[in-house]
Every structure is written in structure tokens, then in C-alpha cells.
Amino acid sequence: MRTLIRRLLPDGSGKIRIHWFCRGPGPIKTKGRVVMFGINPQHLGGAQGKVACQASRTSLLPEVTGQGINHLEITDDPRAATCPECCATEEYKAAMANYATMYRGGAAAG
Amino acid sequence: MSGPYTGTWDSSAIGTLSDDGYEIRCTIQGQEVNETDAYGQTLVEAIYRGQNWRALMRGLEWEVGLVDALQMFGQSVVSPGDLLPALQNIGDRWSRYCKPLVLTRILGDPPSVPLSLTATNAGLAPQMQAAFNMTSKVRELPLEMVFLPYAVTVGSSTKNVPFTTI
Numbered sequence: 001m002r003t004l005i006r007r008l009l010p011d012g013s014g015k016i017r018i019h020w021f022c023r024g025p026g027p028i029k030t031k032g033r034v035v036m037f038g039i040n041p042q043h044l045g046g047a048q049g050k051v052a053c054q055a056s057r058t059s060l061l062p063e064v065t066g067q068g069i070n071h072l073e074i075t076d077d078p079r080a081a082t083c084p085e086c087c088a089t090e091e092y093k094a095a096m097a098n099y100a101t102m103y104r105g106g107a108a109a110g
Numbered sequence: 111m112s113g114p115y116t117g118t119w120d121s122s123a124i125g126t127l128s129d130d131g132y133e134i135r136c137t138i139q140g141q142e143v144n145e146t147d148a149y150g151q152t153l154v155e156a157i158y159r160g161q162n163w164r165a166l167m168r169g170l171e172w173e174v175g176l177v178d179a180l181q182m183f184g185q186s187v188v189s190p191g192d193l194l195p196a197l198q199n200i201g202d203r204w205s206r207y208c209k210p211l212v213l214t215r216i217l218g219d220p221p222s223v224p225l226s227l228t229a230t231n232a233g234l235a236p237q238m239q240a241a242f243n244m245t246s247k248v249r250e251l252p253l254e255m256v257f258l259p260y261a262v263t264v265g266s267s268t269k270n271v272p273f274t275t276i
Contacts, residue, residue: 014190031225075226
């Protein structure tokens with residue numbers, strides 16, 4: 001059984017490095033599926049974009065190496081991303097600037 | 111449509127869970143119109159009253175993400191991963207202490223769907239009861255989290271969502 005390798009942040013905090021999936025034009029297209037659920041169909045997956053800090057990466061599949069499985073933990077919400085390189089990109093800064101000016105009241109609070 | 115997921119809460123690892131993994135539940139809220147003169151107690155219509163999503167998990171590792179979630183309202187001494195609950199912040203907004211829950215699939219071939227689930231406003235469920243045994247057995251820590259809605263911008267539109275997926 002191969003070891004699953006989870007990457008930590010370099011600041012010594014013990015927190016997990018979570019990359020940001022920047023939706024939009026990009027080399028990555030995740031597999032999608034539609035599942036009938038509740039009041040309407042749920043569209044799972046099927047997103048297009050790129051890993052913010054690895055713009056040329058063409059797949060989100062884990063990489064199997066001799067050391068183990070390099071697991072890429074990723075989110076499409078910039079507010080949940082922790083990877084320092086992803087957070088340094090212009091796309092990330094623009095996305096966070098948008099949320100910074102968003103009214104946070106009631107259900108919109110986040 | 112199967113495969114395990116890794117999880118983080120507030121970017122701290124949640125660790126290994128029981129065989130059920132992350133159980134995602136949805137309750138569709140509705141007001142039933144089922145008491146009419148013409149149709150008696152037949153359900154003839156309903157009014158949509160929202161939906162509630164939550165996640166249940168049973169941790170088998172005493173990991174930081176799990177222990178910190180249990181103490182999301184504060185510790186007596188800020189020490190991630192240590193059990194030091196404090197009675198404070200009573201009366202404060204629940205969402206203020208919610209943090210992102212990020213689940214990422216492990217399997218690549220065949221790939222699990224969705225690849226990732228992010229609930230940016232996730233926290234303990236109100237009235238949640240957690241119990242763990244301090245004995246010579248695997249210590250299991252069950253948690254129930256709610257996904258409070260939040261605003262997300264995709265392209266040019268903004269919507270309120272309980273979570274998003276890739």
C-alpha cells in the first residue's frame with residue numbers, strides 16, 4: 001500500500017497546503033457528472049481552469065512516484081486556499097479584492 | 111462514484127475516518143399544503159423553504175483539524191490539537207467561528223467525482239453531541255458540521271451556496 005503524501009505549509013504551522021483552482025480558461029477540465037437529487041439536478045465536477053501556481057499543469061490527478069502518492073489538495077474558493085504561491089498570483093488577488101468589497105450580511109456572510 | 115477523500119478544517123488535517131468517510135446530508139425544507147377541503151390530507155402543493163446541508167464524520171485519529179473543530183468557540187490556551195475548551199464568546203454569531211472544510215479526492219484512476227468539495231462556512235452543528243471514550247480502544251470522535259450559506263462569485267454572477275465542487 002503506497003503512502004499518501006500531504007504537503008504542509010513551509011511556515012511550520014502544520015497546516016495543509018491547499019492550492020487554488022482558478023476557474024476560467026486553462027488546460028484543466030475535470031470530469032463532470034449530473035446526479036438527480038432533491039429539488040433539482042446536481043452538477044458535480046466538470047470545471048475548467050488551472051492551478052493558480054502551476055499554470056501549465058494539465059491534470060489534477062495525483063502523481064504516483066517511488067516515494068508514494070503526491071496528493072494535490074485543492075479548492076475553487078480563494079478564501080479556503082493556503083498555498084503561498086497560489087495566493088501570490090494576480091488572479092488570486094483580484095478574486096480576494098472582489099470578496100473584500102462584497103456586502104456581508106445575513107446569508108452572504110462568509 | 112466512489113473513493114476516499116482527505117479533509118481539512120481551517121486548513122488543519124482531519125485525518126483518517128471510519129469506513130463511512132464524510133457523510134454529506136441534505137434536508138430539503140418545505141411547507142406542505144396537505145389540508146384542503148377538496149383533497150383532504152393529500153399533498154397537493156408545497157412551498158420551498160430552503161435547504162440545509164451538513165457533514166457527518168467519525169474520526170479515528172486525534173488530528174488537529176478534528177480537535178480544533180470541536181473547540182471552534184475557543185480554547186483556554188490557544189494550542190492547536192490540544193483539548194482545552196473554554197466557555198467564552200457566548201452570545202456571538204455562530205458563523206464567525208466557521209472555517210473552510212475542504213475535501214479532496216484521493217483516487218486518480220478511475221477518478222472520484224467530485225474532485226473537491228469546499229464548504230467555506232463550515233462549523234459544528236448546533237446541539238451537536240460528540241462523545242469519545244478514554245479507554246484501551248481506538249478513540250473515535252464523531253462530529254457533525256453544518257454548511258452555512260455564503261456568497262460565491264463565478265464569472266459575472268454571485269450566488270449564495272452551501273458549498274462548491276470542482
